[in-house]
Amino acid sequence: MLTFYDITCPPPQATKSANTWKTRLSLNYKGLPYKTETIEYADIADFYKKNGIPPAVVYPNGFALHTLPVIKDDSSGQDVFVVDSLEIAKYLDKTYPDTPRLIPEGAEAQVKAFQDQLSAAIVPVIPLVFKLSAPQTTEYSREYFNKTRARDLSALFPDKPVSSLEELEITPEEIQAKFGYLQQTFDALSNQYGGKETFHWAFGAQITFADFILAGMLLNTQSLFGKDSLQWQGMSTWNDGKWKTFLQNLGPYQSQEN
Template sequence: MITFYDFPSTKPGQAWNPNTWKTRYSLNYKQIPYKTEWVEYPDVAGLCKKIGIPPTSKNADGSDLYTLPAIYDSSTGTGIADSLLIAEYLEKTYPDTPKLFPHGTAVLQSSFNDAFMSKLEALWQFVLPVTATRLNPSSEEYFTRTRTAVFGKPLKDVFPKGEEHVAEWKKLKDGFVAIDGWYQKSGGSTFIMGETPVFADFIIGGFVFFAKAIFGEDSEEWKDMVLWNGGRWDKIVISLEKYAQVV
């Protein structure tokens, strides 16, 4: 049995994090049995060290950085973090399940992730200040403190206002226009490679669901986003609903 570690929010049972969504979509798509354990931000490092899940990178001070998503597979005794590494592990360990990386596409999809993230640089200033308010107290404190250090100013002041808000929101929209162009080249299909999703679609779906969950369906931001590119982004979330179970 796989144990999947995810971040909770103030709404019990609601998944929200874009990176952990990639793994949840992958597990559900491949129909691999798993259970979710919710982990608050300050507890991630201790958990990973305890069960042998390696760090994913380094902090600014050179210490190990432990992140989610992470899984522990009791059938193989394997603990692993990072959504792409988890997807590759699932593909190799459970070969008789639907493919996340059709033959010859693994490198392409990894490169796609880098290209996709480059188009979302304007997103963080809008979502991170709001994200903090959606977290339980211990995670809210940790999240606010660490992101304040990154931005060099109070997290609440990161959210753009006035003319800056208009300009930065346009940058975000332009980024999604570019991503929509990639879909256009696939012949207008629902997903990047046709009518069947691959890991790249879970990357996009995870971030779009993240925006929906953090802003809220009734927010002006989400109401605007659903109109972009012929409603493509809301359609993607809807198309992936069958793989969005939280178990």
């Protein structure tokens, strides 16, 4: 049986994080049975230590990062833990070869490049994402979230250090400017998805993990602002509704029942 470790969100939300969405979509797409367990942000490092899982990332200065998603596969009789959504996708393709492939043969570098390209493109909107995410974390993890995200922002933007997210002010004009920037990013991305008036997946006719990377970001944005918000309604019209269609086409894999 597979266990999917997701981040605890206050009800009624289940999956909210762009990163854990990638794994939920992957598992659903493959049609693999799994169960979900949730872990508080503030408890992720303890979960790693308790299960003897090495940190997801260790920086040259020794700082260790513990992240979700993680999966556990005990079908071999032993507990196998896999960390990082791309590594999980690779593991699932290898271990369950009779299920739809997430990463086409030989395309790993291309998928990784797509992920890096998207991650770099969204850097200017990260402060807004963190600011909007804070009230949607549980009370238990809020202080941890505020402190660690302030740490991350101070590293990303050393000229504007903050010690807590509460200090961070983002004006409505700044939000509008960030959306303008994001719209340009999606205009460029639209070509990868078939250009004007046509639609195909990131790498062509087949869904791949690259599509789940983008879907994770969009689903996260949708839950941060709310489906009925002006912001989400606006994004839904970009590129002739391409991103709304994109998420609709992935609808069958968004189930959060497990």
